[in-house]
Amino acid sequence: xxxxxxxxxxxxxxxxxxxxxxxxxxxxxxxxxxxxxxxxxxxxxxxxxxxxxxxxxxxxxxxxxxxxxxxxxxxxxxxxxxxxxxxxxxxxxxxxxxxxxxxxxxxxxxxxxxxxxxxxxxxxxxxxxxxxxxxxxxxxxxxxxxxxxxxxxxxxxxxxxxxxxxxxxxxxxxxxxxxxxxxxxxxxxxxxxxxxxxxxxxxxxxxxxxxxxxxxxxxxxxxxxxxxxxxxxxxxxxxxxxxxxxxxxxxxxxxxxxxxxxxxxxxxxxxxxxxxxxxxxxxxxxxxxxxxxxxxxxxxxxxxxxxxxxxxxxxxxxxxxxxxxxxxxxxxxxxxxxxxxxxxxxxxxxxxxxxxxxxxxxxxxxxxxxxxxxxxxxxxxxxxxxxxxxxxxxxxxxxxxxxxxxxxxxxxxx
Amino acid sequence: xxxxxxxxxxxxxxxxxxxxxxxxxxxxxxxxxxxxxxxxxxxxxxxxxxxxxxxxxxxxxxxxxxxxxxxxxxxxxxxxxxxxxxxxxxxx
Numbered sequence: 001x002x003x004x005x006x007x008x009x010x011x012x013x014x015x016x017x018x019x020x021x022x023x024x025x026x027x028x029x030x031x032x033x034x035x036x037x038x039x040x041x042x043x044x045x046x047x048x049x050x051x052x053x054x055x056x057x058x059x060x061x062x063x064x065x066x067x068x069x070x071x072x073x074x075x076x077x078x079x080x081x082x083x084x085x086x087x088x089x090x091x092x093x094x095x096x097x098x099x100x101x102x103x104x105x106x107x108x109x110x111x112x113x114x115x116x117x118x119x120x121x122x123x124x125x126x127x128x129x130x131x132x133x134x135x136x137x138x139x140x141x142x143x144x145x146x147x148x149x150x151x152x153x154x155x156x157x158x159x160x161x162x163x164x165x166x167x168x169x170x171x172x173x174x175x176x177x178x179x180x181x182x183x184x185x186x187x188x189x190x191x192x193x194x195x196x197x198x199x200x201x202x203x204x205x206x207x208x209x210x211x212x213x214x215x216x217x218x219x220x221x222x223x224x225x226x227x228x229x230x231x232x233x234x235x236x237x238x239x240x241x242x243x244x245x246x247x248x249x250x251x252x253x254x255x256x257x258x259x260x261x262x263x264x265x266x267x268x269x270x271x272x273x274x275x276x277x278x279x280x281x282x283x284x285x286x287x288x289x290x291x292x293x294x295x296x297x298x299x300x301x302x303x304x305x306x307x308x309x310x311x312x313x314x315x316x317x318x319x320x321x322x323x324x325x326x327x328x329x330x331x332x333x334x335x336x337x338x339x340x341x342x343x344x345x346x347x348x349x350x351x352x353x354x355x356x357x358x359x360x361x362x363x364x365x366x367x368x369x370x371x372x373x374x375x376x377x378x379x380x381x382x383x384x385x386x387x388x389x390x391x392x393x394x395x396x397x398x399x400x401x402x403x404x405x406x407x408x409x410x411x412x413x414x
Numbered sequence: 415x416x417x418x419x420x421x422x423x424x425x426x427x428x429x430x431x432x433x434x435x436x437x438x439x440x441x442x443x444x445x446x447x448x449x450x451x452x453x454x455x456x457x458x459x460x461x462x463x464x465x466x467x468x469x470x471x472x473x474x475x476x477x478x479x480x481x482x483x484x485x486x487x488x489x490x491x492x493x494x495x496x497x498x499x500x501x502x503x504x505x506x
Contacts, residue, residue: 001501003457008505015504020429026504034451034506041452045459052460053468056499057434073416083415092420106418128426135422142420169482174506220421231505309480357451361480404482 001055005031010228011126011172018128018223025055076100091225092142094216094240101138109137112147113154113414121154122161125168127223131157135221136213143212143241144205148191152269153213155412156181159271160218164406170273171224175305176236177402179218180274180314181211181243182387184257185267187412188245195245197391200277211241236276244389250319251388252326259332260409267412272314272385273405277397282321288335291317291325291396296342299377299398302349308358308366309403310379315339316397318390332386340381344374435498438468444497445475446485453503460501481505 004012006028016024029044077083083100087093099105110117110133117134124131133154140153160167160179170177183193194204202208224230232239248255257268282294295315306313317325325335347355348371359366365375377400378384385407390396401407435441443464445457454475461473476493478485485493493500 001499002504003460003501004504005506012504018424018426020427021431023431029456032506033453033456036452038452038455041455042459045456045463049460049463049467052501053438053464056464057437057468059434060431072419074419076415076417078415100415101418101420102415103418123425128424129421130423130425132422134418135420138418138420141418166482172505173482216420223421223424360449404480 001025001027001052003052004028005033007031008231011231014126014223014229018126023060025060027051027055073103087142091228092216092220094212094219096240098142098216099144101141105141106134106137109141109145109147109150110134112150115154121157124157124161124218124222126172126229127221129221129223131161131217131221136217139216139220140209140213143209143216145209145213146205149206149210149213151412151414152181152183152187152191152193152210153217155269155410156210156214156271157217159269159408159410160214162408165271165273165408166402166405167218167222169404170402171218171222172229172231173402174231174233175402176232176234176239176275177273177405178236178238178242179214180238180272180399181214182256182270182272183210183243183245183267184248184255184262184270185412186265187267187414188248193243193245195247195389196250199244199247199389199391200397207243207245208241211238211243214243215239215241238274238276242274246387247319247389250322252322253332253386253388256385256387257409262409262411268409269412270407270409272312272399272407273402274314275400275402277316277399280321280396280398281394282396283394285324288325288328288330288338291321292335292338292342295396295398296339299339299343299400300345301400302345304377304400305403306377306400307345307375308362310362310383311401311403311405312383312385312407313377313401314385314387314399316390316399317386317388318393318396319388320392320394321396322388336384336386337381340376340378340384343377345377347371347373347375438464438470438499440469440471441498442472442474442496443470444493444500445473446489446493446500446502447475447477448481448503449478450481450503450506457501457503
């Protein structure tokens, strides 16, 4: 049987259902058990022991209602205003208006990619939903995407379903992460995926629609609904849409796709389980070392998952900072290594309870270490990701990740 | 109007729950700690109380590589071989 806290019961039920065992007993104690003295946590055991004993020694009750199995078409209100409310009642929306995914619109969307409608692109956790080309297309229609956007969305769905991305965790964690989609290659310009000014903000239909199509697919097909299976404590705005293109024209270095072994001229998506961007303001530095100092100072934070879980924190350099960082002949690797060496969190800046917890997860970094020990922001300098995006101005962004997730790059096939 | 269902179907295959024992007399109880703060504390207290009330023979604890990472197949096999019932922890 499964033990959990009452706050998290919808997630526990979704997980047992996805494993084909909806009747597996789940017994809960009042939330929280973490963040309180151990004796207080232990005291929550006595009131539930009889329930646990019963759960282990008697036949389970009938399974509680799972999410609708879904299959085929659904009858929806004709009136567009009523339709919006109806979508929200079903937990299929994100709060913004959606376009009704009629058969005609979904067929038109599917024409944007050469896939059969029933082709399974991925199985999406936690629900183990079949992300067929058609199901993804329906969510893309809802998101306001155009058929030409669909190949990017399909590649992003494939990428997040890769085991190394750890979608199960990214979908259900209390951490605010959302998949950041980074587009490389000629498709970005052709579709108008913004790589320049206000790249993380509003204004470009491709950024908004592709990002939103992925998010709706993950919520609806993957079965991660806020407050139920999606346990984000606070979340972040990137859970509406989080899609950018790398500004390859303004970068002094090779694009991310080429760095990862794809031929220049090939279009790719890379997905990262990311927090929102943290601004790095540097109006003074004129040398690579100066940019490194400010970037490293912004990146060395006590509240990041990366310092104890590893993973790949991302630096998005604005073009002006990138030009300064590459002056004196610095390569992207030189810059990554320099930031990694400078961006350190002395253990003394962490509380003893947190160090104790980190030590159980990553003993080599935290167990029995003196308080001056400087913890790096990633296990290895090669794990620091660097891309160039944005317009004019002396700003860059630091984007930590969930930690227990690896970025994945996939070719976009049209 | 008719729309295409945006949630589609689930591939979750129905499985059969293992039969429950009539009582915990002489049973070994497995605890699977998901390494969230105080998960082990709560599990072990529940395990100790179950053993005392239900007459279980033993309580053993196993761990996982991290809260968001599944237990290894080897650990699952060990638990299945050693214990009659298992308590696992979910989320926070």
